[in-house]
Amino acid sequence: MxxxxxxxxxxxxxxxxxxxxxxxxxxxxxxxxxxxxxxxxxxxxxxxxxxxxxxxxxxxxxxxxxxxxxxxxxxxxxxxxxLAPPTDRRADYYRWLFFGAGPLEAAVSNRALGFEVPPDRERMIGYGSYADVMDTLEKAVQANPYIAGDVFSAADVYVGAQIGWGLQFGTIEKRPAFEEYFGRLASREACRRANEKDNAAAAELQKAG
CATH class of the missing domain: 3.40.30.10 (Glutaredoxin)
Incomplete structure (x- = not known):
């Protein structure tokens, strides 16, 4: 096909x-x-x-x-x-989609590996510091119901999934703003269906050894 x-x-x-x-x-x-x-x-x-x-x-x-x-x-x-805003209203959509792919991903991964950027080297790292990333992300999810405005988009899938994963495994701080934002996303039917399918697949893999 x-x-x-x-x-x-x-x-x-x-x-x-x-x-x-x-x-x-x-x-x-x-x-x-x-x-x-x-x-x-x-x-x-x-x-x-x-x-x-x-x-x-x-x-x-x-x-x-x-x-x-x-x-x-x-x-x-x-x-x-x-799942994408009209092309003339994509500034925030692109901004936060690539914030998730750049600063957020790097900061959270480095944190999970126990790597902290020395304060005198923050200018060498695209995200500066983990604290800077968390504070910026918190403001972003507080500003509107969704990361790019009033309407759910693909940027929420990407950023929201990272927040949900980070909250579950402790690589993202459990700030109320993050928990409220992800809770709103996790209640979506598509998110629930995806989790059910992946959880079933994980169980099958475990059963197969």
């Missing part, structure tokens, strides 16, 4: 973000579950994504990797889902 949409993922990965976005889009898709260290690094999958990482989507034969890119691509590929 020329219009086939495939998700390559693992339920214990950032693939959960892509799954959520696909559920928001509402288009039919096929899921290929890959195992860390084996099928994910195998020659067959590396012809799709040479990094040997997930998630990856393939749509109409086109490969898209990187969670932020997947979210943005799907919002544009399926405009009927209303």
């Amino acid at each position: 020329t219009d086939e949409l495939i998700l390559y993922t693992n339920p214990m990965s950032r693939g959960r973000i892509a799954r959520w976005m696909l559920e928001e889009v509402g288009a039919p898709y096929r899921t290929e579950i890959l195992q860390f260290g084996t099928t994910m690094k195998g020659d067959a999958y590396k012809t799709v994504n040479p990094m040997g990482k997930v998630p990856t989507i393939v749509h109409n034969g086109k490969v898209v990797t990187e969670c932020a890119a997947i979210c943005a691509y799907l919002a544009d590929a399926f405009p009927q889902a209303g």
Whole structure:
């Protein structure tokens, strides 16, 4: 099928973000579950994504990797889902989508690894400091119901998923603003469906050993 949409993922990965976005889009898709260290690094999958990482989507034969890119691509590929603002109102949408892919991702990952940027080296790091990122993110989620304004968008999927994951595993501070914002997103039907599917896939993987 020329219009086939495939998700390559693992339920214990950032693939959960892509799954959520696909559920928001509402288009039919096929899921290929890959195992860390084996099928994910195998020659067959590396012809799709040479990094040997997930998630990856393939749509109409086109490969898209990187969670932020997947979210943005799907919002544009399926405009009927209303997951991207009109092009003349995308400033905040792009700003926070790429804030999530840049400063937020880097700051949270470094924090999880126990790396703290020395104060005299903050200018060398794109995000400055973890505290700067958390304070900026807090203001962003407090300003409007959603990260880019009054309407839910693909940027909420990407940023919101990172906040939810960080709150669960302690890599993002449990500030009331973060908990309130993610609670609003987590109640969406698409988010619930995505979690149910990934939780079921995780259970199957565990059962298989």
